[in-house]
Amino acid sequence: QKEVEQDPGPLSVPEGAIVSLNCTYSNSAFQYFMWYRQYSRKGPELLMYTYSSGNKEDGRFTAQVDKSSKYISLFIRDSQPSDSATYLCAMSTGGGNKLTFGTGTQLKVEL
Amino acid sequence: GAVVSQHPSWVICKSGTSVKIECRSLDFQATTMFWYRQFPKQSLMLMATSNEGSKATYEQGVEKDKFLINHASLTLSTLTVTSAHPEDSSFYICSVTGTSLETQYFGPGTRLLVL
Numbered sequence: 001q002k003e004v005e006q007d008p009g010p011l012s013v014p015e016g017a018i019v020s021l022n023c024t025y026s027n028s029a030f031q032y033f034m035w036y037r038q039y040s041r042k043g044p045e046l047l048m049y050t051y052s053s054g055n056k057e058d059g060r061f062t063a064q065v066d067k068s069s070k071y072i073s074l075f076i077r078d079s080q081p082s083d084s085a086t087y088l089c090a091m092s093t094g095g096g097n098k099l100t101f102g103t104g105t106q107l108k109v110e111l
Numbered sequence: 112g113a114v115v116s117q118h119p120s121w122v123i124c125k126s127g128t129s130v131k132i133e134c135r136s137l138d139f140q141a142t143t144m145f146w147y148r149q150f151p152k153q154s155l156m157l158m159a160t161s162n163e164g165s166k167a168t169y170e171q172g173v174e175k176d177k178f179l180i181n182h183a184s185l186t187l188s189t190l191t192v193t194s195a196h197p198e199d200s201s202f203y204i205c206s207v208t209g210t211s212l213e214t215q216y217f218g219p220g221t222r223l224l225v226l
Contacts, residue, residue, distance in 0.1 A: 034214050043204050043217040044155070046112065051213070088154060095213035096143060101154045 003027050006089055006102025015111055019076040023089035023102045026070065030091040030100070033065050035074045038086045038104070047087075048074060051095075079109045113139035113207050115218035123224045124195055132190045132221045134205030140185035141207035145215060146178075149202045161188055195225045 006023045013019055021035075032051055036044035048063040050056045050072075056063045062075040072091075076083055089102040114137040124130050134144060143162050147155040159175075161167040161182035169175045177199075179191040192199055202222050206215035 032214060036217070041202070041220070041222065043115075043117075043220040046214065046216060049214050090214075092214070096208040096210070096215070098145075098157060098160065099215055103154045 001026060002103075003100050004089065004091060004102045007105055008103050010106040010108060012108045012110060013079055015079060015081060015109055017079050017109070019074075019079050019083070019107060019109075021074040021076075021087050021089075021105050021107070023072050023091075024070055025072075025091060025100075027091075027093075027100070028067075028070070029093045032092045032095055032097075033063070033072050034090040034092075034099070035061075035063055036088040036090060038088060040085075044088055081109050081111055084108045113137075113141065113209075113212060113216040115205065115207055115216055117203075117205060117218040117221050119221060120219065121222040121224075123226065126196050126225055127194055129191055129193045130195055130223060132192075132203055132205075132223075134188045134190070134207075134218055136186045136207045139207060139212070139216075140209060141188075142185065142209045143207070144182055144188040145206045145208075146180060146188075146190050147204045147206070149204060149220075155204065158190075192223065195223070197225045199223065200225045 035048045038044045053067045060077045064073045086104040088104045090099040118133045146158045159167045159169045167180035182188040204220040206217045
């Protein structure tokens with residue numbers, strides 16, 4: 001069993017839809033949870049960062065962490081074609097420590 | 112956050128040659144830099160962790176004599192792929208972090224093609 005599980009997709013949604021991306025994990029020592037967006041042939045770009053449990057909102061993006069269930073989510077509201085990318089969840093046991101990544105979910109937002 | 116650059120953005124070389132990739136932290140003094148490789152449609156695989164002024168720590172299965180890492184300053188780390196072979200063709204990405212950053216910030220990546 002992988003430490004972090006993420007559905008690879010691909011996930012295809014119409015423009016304007018709400019997108020829900022999820023990861024589950026097995027290591028209860030993870031304290032820091034990140035979502036990165038990666039466009040084709042580019043490096044990952046940090047979207048959201050959360051420490052411990054709770055919600056965090058930034059514009060159209062909302063990150064949720066449920067440590068009791070070992071489950072994290074990223075919601076994208078009013079999705080746009082420019083959101084089409086691969087979304088990687090990542091987690092670590094300490095700030096700046098080694099990251100453990102999910103496999104990434106490929107998202108396509110269609111006009 | 113931190114702004115990270117990599118050079119070159121892509122490189123083609125002949126089998127048997129060595130290739131050096133630079134990773135620069137442009138606006139942040141990075142005490143720690145990471146090197147990853149990524150194959151098509153796969154996630155990032157950590158190759159090594161380097162702390163400024165120290166020898167790099169390599170992940171299991173990564174040949175330290177083949178992938179030479181130097182972290183000579185707080186703003187520069189280099190990855191040298193020695194005697195490159197076609198199976199080394201991949202996307203190499205660095206990231207930086209430090210005491211005032213709570214996560215890693217990534218460079219744009221370097222695409223290596225070994226013929």
